Amino acid sequence: MGRTKEDAAIGIIGMGDMGKMYAQRLSDAGWRINACDRPENFESLKQEFASQKGVTIFPNGHLVSRISDYILYSVEAGVIDKVVAQYGLSTKVGAIVGGQTSCKAPELAAFEKHLPPDVEIVSCHSLHGPKVNTQGQPLVLIQHRASDESLKFVESILSSFGSKHVYLTGEMHDRITADTQAVTHAAFLSMGTAWQANNQFPWEHGRWVGGIENVKINITLRIYSNKWHVYAGLAILNPAAKQQIRQYAESVTDLYKLMIGGQREELKRRVKAAGASVFRPGSEGQDLLLKDEVLDRFSLSNRPREKAPPNSHLSLLAIVDCWSKLGIVPYDHMICSTPLFRLWLGVTEYLFRNDDLLEEALDTAIDDSTFRSDDLEFTFAARAWSDCVSFGDFESYRHRFERIAEYFAPRFPEAATLGNEMMKTILEKTTSNNE
Numbered sequence: 290m291g292r293t294k295e296d297a298a299i300g301i302i303g304m305g306d307m308g309k310m311y312a313q314r315l316s317d318a319g320w321r322i323n324a325c326d327r328p329e330n331f332e333s334l335k336q337e338f339a340s341q342k343g344v345t346i347f348p349n350g351h352l353v354s355r356i357s358d359y360i361l362y363s364v365e366a367g368v369i370d371k372v373v374a375q376y377g378l379s380t381k382v383g384a385i386v387g388g389q390t391s392c393k394a395p396e397l398a399a400f401e402k403h404l405p406p407d408v409e410i411v412s413c414h415s416l417h418g419p420k421v422n423t424q425g426q427p428l429v430l431i432q433h434r435a436s437d438e439s440l441k442f443v444e445s446i447l448s449s450f451g452s453k454h455v456y457l458t459g460e461m462h463d464r465i466t467a468d469t470q471a472v473t474h475a476a477f478l479s480m481g482t483a484w485q486a487n488n489q490f491p492w493e494h495g496r497w498v499g500g501i502e503n504v505k506i507n508i509t510l511r512i513y514s515n516k517w518h519v520y521a522g523l524a525i526l527n528p529a530a531k532q533q534i535r536q537y538a539e540s541v542t543d544l545y546k547l548m549i550g551g552q553r554e555e556l557k558r559r560v561k562a563a564g565a566s567v568f569r570p571g572s573e574g575q576d577l578l579l580k581d582e583v584l585d586r587f588s589l590s591n592r593p594r595e596k597a598p599p600n601s602h603l604s605l606l607a608i609v610d611c612w613s614k615l616g617i618v619p620y621d622h623m624i625c626s627t628p629l630f631r632l633w634l635g636v637t638e639y640l641f642r643n644d645d646l647l648e649e650a651l652d653t654a655i656d657d658s659t660f661r662s663d664d665l666e667f668t669f670a671a672r673a674w675s676d677c678v679s680f681g682d683f684e685s686y687r688h689r690f691e692r693i694a695e696y697f698a699p700r701f702p703e704a705a706t707l708g709n710e711m712m713k714t715i716l717e718k719t720t721s722n723n724e
C-alpha cells in the first residue's frame with residue numbers, strides 16, 4: 290500500500306464538475322490520479338485530460354479501483370448504491386474508499402454493503418461548488434471505518450486544498466447539512482418558481498432592485514443554472530431535510546395568512562419573537578453584515594435603488610420563523626456552512642438587525658397589496674417543493690427544476706458573471722471563520 294505522494298495513487302470515479310475539480314487540484318499538487326467516468330465518456334475525457342500531467346483516464350471503475358490506494362466516488366447521490374455495487378469488489382486490497390456525495394447515510398450504507406471488509410472507509414464533503422476557491426472553505430472528513438493512520442493519509446492528500454477540516458460522523462454531517470443546505474435551497478428554488486409563475490424576470494421590474502434583492506436574484510439563478518440532481522439528492526435522501534423543508538413551507542403559509550388577514554400585531558409579535566430566539570443578544574459580534582454599498586454593485590437591473598419600494602420579505606421572515614420553530618441557531622453551524630448558507634444568513638441578519646427595515650417590511654406586508662400575488666405564488670411554491678421532497682420522487686423534482694431553469698436560461702450568462710463577482714466579494718466578508 291502506497292501512503293506517500295511518491296508511491297500512492299488516488300482513484301476518482303465520476304468525473305463530473307466535482308470529480309474534475311479534485312483531479313485537477315490533486316494532480317497539480319503532485320498526486321498521481323487514476324480516473325474514470327461512465328464508459329461512454331472515456332474517449333472525450335481522455336482527450337480533455339491529455340495535457341494534465343499526473344492524470345490517467347480509464348474506461349471504467351474496475352480499472353481505477355484495482356490500482357488505487359484512496360478511491361473517491363464522486364457520482365450523483367441517487368446512484369451511489371448502484372455504482373459502488375458495480376465497482377466495490379474490484380477495490381485494491383487494503384485500500385481506503387470515500388465518497389463526495391452531499392448526503393452520507395446512503396453513501397456509507399453502500400460502502401458497508403458492497404466493499405470487502407479489508408477496505409477502510411474515510412469519506413469527505415467539500416462544502417462548496419466546483420468553481421469556488423477551496424482555500425478556507427469547510428471540508429468535512431468522516432472516519433467511518435478506518436485507523437487514525439488512514440485518516441492522516443487522507444488528510445495529507447486533501448491538505449493541498451487549504452480547506453478547513455471538520456471532523457464529523459455521517460449522522461452529524463447529515464443533520465447539520467439539512468439545517469444549512471436543504472432549507473436554503475428550498476427558499477431560493479421557491480423564489481425562482483414564484484417569479485416564473487408570475488412570468489417576470491424580477492430585475493426588470495421596478496419592485497426588485499438593489500440590496501437584498503440582488504442576493505436573492507443572483508443566488509436563485511446560480512442554483513437554477515446548476516445540475517438538478519445535486520439539490521434533489523441532498524434534499525430527498527436526507528431524512529432530516531424533509532422535516533425542515535416542511536417547516537419552512539408551514540412558516541411561509543402561516544405568515545402569509547397573517548399578512549392577508551391584516552393581523553399586524555400578531556404578525557409582528559410572532560416574527561419578532563422568532564428574531565429574538567435566533568439572533569440572541571451577544572451574537573452581534575459575528576460581523577456578517579452585508580452592506581448596501583456592496584450589494585448594490587451586483588445588480589442585474591439598471592434602476593437606482595431609491596426607486597425601489599419596500600418589500601414584505603416573506604422568504605426571509607419565514608426562514609427565521611422556521612429556524613426558531615426547529616430550535617436551530619444558524620450561527621452554530623458556521624463551521625460547516627456553504628457559501629450560499631452564509632449569504633442567506635447574511636441577508637437575513639441584515640433585515641433582522643435593522644429595526645427600521647424589519648418594521649418597514651412588516652408594515653408593507655400588511656398595508657401594501659403590491660406584493661400579494663408574488664407572496665401567494667411564493668407560498669404555493671414553498672409547499673410544492675416540500676411535497677416534492679416528501680414524496681421522494683426524483684423525476685418530478687427534475688421536471689419541476691428543469692422547467693423553471695429553462696425559463697431563466699437566457700439570463701444565465703449575465704447572472705453568472707455578476708454572481709461570481711458578488712460571491713467573491715461578499716464571501717470575503719462572510720467567511721466561515723465567523724463562528
Ligand SMILES: NC(=O)C1=CN([C@@H]2O[C@H](COP(=O)(O)OP(=O)(O)OC[C@H]3O[C@@H](n4cnc5c(N)ncnc54)[C@H](OP(=O)(O)O)[C@@H]3O)[C@@H](O)[C@H]2O)C=CC1
Nearest residue numbers: 303304305306307326327363364365366389390391417418
Ligand atoms: N456540484 C456541487 O456544487 C457539489 C456536488 N457535490 C456532490 O458531488 C457529487 C458529484 O457532483 P457533481 O460533480 O456536481 O455532479 P456531475 O453530474 O457533474 O458528476 C457526476 C458524474 O458521475 C458520473 N457517473 C455516473 N455514474 C457513473 C458510473 N457508473 N461510473 C463512472 N461515473 C459515473 C456522471 O456521468 P453522467 O452525467 O453521464 O451520469 C457524471 O459525470 C454529487 O453526489 C454531489 O451531490 C458535493 C459538493 C458540491
Ligand SMILES: O=C(O)C(=O)Cc1ccc(O)cc1
Nearest residue numbers: 391416417418470627628629
Ligand atoms: O453552497 C451551496 O449550498 C451550493 O449550492 C453548492 C453546494 C452544493 C452541494 C453540496 O454538497 C455542497 C455545496
